[in-house]
Amino acid sequence: MQQKKEPIKNLKIWIVLIILFILSVPWYLPTRSYEPLILGVPYWAWIILGVSLAISIVLTYILKNCLHMADEDESWEEEENQ
Amino acid sequence: MNNLAFSGASGIIIMFFYGFLMLFIGFITYWRNKGLHQSNKEFYLGGGNLSVFVLFFTFFATQYSGNTIVGYAPTAYRMGFFWMQSITFFILIVMGYLLFAPRLYVLSKKFQFITPSDYIQKRFQSKGVTLLASILMLYGLCNFMLEQIIAIGHGVSGLTGGTIPYQAAVVFFVSVMVIYGWLGGMRSVAYTDTMQGIALLVGVVILLIGSMIYFGGLPSAVDYAATVSPEKLGVPDSKGLVSWFSMLILVTIGAAIYPHAIQRIFAAKSEKSLKKSLSWMAWMPFVTSGFVFLVGIIGIQAFPGLSKGESEQLVGMMANHLAMQNSFFYWAMVILFGGIVAAIISTADSVLLTLSSIISKDIYSTHINKNADEQKQILVGKIVGVAFVVILLLIAWYPPATLYRIFILKFELLIQIAPAFILGLYWRRLHRHAVLIGMLAGTILASVMVFAGLQPLGIASGLWGLAVNFALCIVMSFVINVPKQEVELLGKEVS
Numbered sequence: 001m002q003q004k005k006e007p008i009k010n011l012k013i014w015i016v017l018i019i020l021f022i023l024s025v026p027w028y029l030p031t032r033s034y035e036p037l038i039l040g041v042p043y044w045a046w047i048i049l050g051v052s053l054a055i056s057i058v059l060t061y062i063l064k065n066c067l068h069m070a071d072e073d074e075s076w077e078e079e080e081n082q
Numbered sequence: 083m084n085n086l087a088f089s090g091a092s093g094i095i096i097m098f099f100y101g102f103l104m105l106f107i108g109f110i111t112y113w114r115n116k117g118l119h120q121s122n123k124e125f126y127l128g129g130g131n132l133s134v135f136v137l138f139f140t141f142f143a144t145q146y147s148g149n150t151i152v153g154y155a156p157t158a159y160r161m162g163f164f165w166m167q168s169i170t171f172f173i174l175i176v177m178g179y180l181l182f183a184p185r186l187y188v189l190s191k192k193f194q195f196i197t198p199s200d201y202i203q204k205r206f207q208s209k210g211v212t213l214l215a216s217i218l219m220l221y222g223l224c225n226f227m228l229e230q231i232i233a234i235g236h237g238v239s240g241l242t243g244g245t246i247p248y249q250a251a252v253v254f255f256v257s258v259m260v261i262y263g264w265l266g267g268m269r270s271v272a273y274t275d276t277m278q279g280i281a282l283l284v285g286v287v288i289l290l291i292g293s294m295i296y297f298g299g300l301p302s303a304v305d306y307a308a309t310v311s312p313e314k315l316g317v318p319d320s321k322g323l324v325s326w327f328s329m330l331i332l333v334t335i336g337a338a339i340y341p342h343a344i345q346r347i348f349a350a351k352s353e354k355s356l357k358k359s360l361s362w363m364a365w366m367p368f369v370t371s372g373f374v375f376l377v378g379i380i381g382i383q384a385f386p387g388l389s390k391g392e393s394e395q396l397v398g399m400m401a402n403h404l405a406m407q408n409s410f411f412y413w414a415m416v417i418l419f420g421g422i423v424a425a426i427i428s429t430a431d432s433v434l435l436t437l438s439s440i441i442s443k444d445i446y447s448t449h450i451n452k453n454a455d456e457q458k459q460i461l462v463g464k465i466v467g468v469a470f471v472v473i474l475l476l477i478a479w480y481p482p483a484t485l486y487r488i489f490i491l492k493f494e495l496l497i498q499i500a501p502a503f504i505l506g507l508y509w510r511r512l513h514r515h516a517v518l519i520g521m522l523a524g525t526i527l528a529s530v531m532v533f534a535g536l537q538p539l540g541i542a543s544g545l546w547g548l549a550v551n552f553a554l555c556i557v558m559s560f561v562i563n564v565p566k567q568e569v570e571l572l573g574k575e576v577s
Contacts, residue, residue: 006184006185007180007184008180008181008184008185008508013180017177021174021177021330024170024174024330025167025323025326025327025330026317026318026323027320027323029317030317031316031317031318031319031320032312032313032316032317032319033316033317034163034308034312034315034316034317036301036304036308039299039300039301039304040300040301040302040303040304040305041163041300041304042163042304042315042316042317044163044317045163045166048166048169048170049166049169051170052169052170052173052367052368053368055170055173055174055177055364056173056364056365056367056368059173059176059177059180059360059361059364060361060364060365062180063176063180063357063358063360063361063364064357064361067180067184067353067357068353069184069185069187069188069353070187070188070191070352070353
């Protein structure tokens, strides 16, 4: 049986998520600047998109590796995709 | 507006086709699951047996409504790159789930929860707290439903250039939704959600591709915006940044704590299905709100100078223009058209089902008729649910100007149940009286601020209410002297 893991109890997860959360709003960039970078999209929009991607990656990692609460019989779950 | 592709007979045929497809799914579900009207768990939670694929699409349909297309593209049109926040806040909803869903899932299986109030009653053992939470959820859900009803009308009449009038669209699709929800409960809602989600995704992708081909790509749209309205491209000023943060927090907590979202946690077949569908959800914002955002930006060049009211029809105008190019885009826009309508209905049906479940379980069988069997509880929930829908239809008969304003209103109140979950699941000391007073104070403060139009420091009124709510919960729980026995009882039950 796998050991129980609950994301809320894992401080590291929340430090990473909070840092990314804070970076996901462009407060640290000069107001009104908009130099286009690729496809005409302003440079800061690419930064925000990158941070958003990082949040998705971290969340996927957490859900896959840092969450195990229920002791369920999971052997029958292979046939789930119906 | 005489040459619209979906005006005349074709618009009506498409609308009927989608309506009947949904009814068909409802009937099949009813046919194959005859016993589902006997038990709350079967009717409202699909037997607590939703597998990963269906669970994912029903989560998807709950979070992304037609408003995500019909309302967000115009918002991007008006606000520019500031609206990139719509990608981030949809991702952050998954983070919101991490705050409570893992533990709540385990408890829901152990104690057979049907509604969010079942948890609140189990945790706080207080009729006052449970009733207040149920009323708040009912109110928020009604607002939510109202928004969806208005969106159906706007969406269909916009896409058909007014051939199908607002009111006719609303009545037709709301009737379809009520019928299949009535027949198959959570199962038909989840199965139609799957069909609807696929149509929405395909439609959005083709709309973006089409806009890039026929309205000039993204670079030329951004170039154009830089000359006519450079403020849409720049890093927002401090006021904009504060409202951005405030929106992120509001949606992260508010959308994860939606009563119909919580019910989907209860409906999961296993923890593994729940984890998988949530991790898929973390990626969907890029292809949904992200793509819609780009469509809105392209619209700045395609249809320049629209007023706020006119811009609300942006997606309809773009889709019609694309549909007139060639038969491929015509049929692609047919799918988009269905996808938008389907997305609205799939959000509305989840809301209606949760609304009925709260009426059945938390109001009727708890306060009115304690001896009613489950079949009767379900029947009462369904009938009262339909009555609510009729009232909302009357309110929505003449549509308000924009969608964005009413979208923000429902969060203000729904979010006030958050401390009962986020604190209540982990902190044994959290006392029922503290929760009750916190919830009440938060609700009153948020409502007063909304009505007075107050947003001090640019932070949403719901968040001020929530902050006071959390503070009261914590301070009062320390002040109130809880008998040791009671704390231990609560502790055993929640962890």
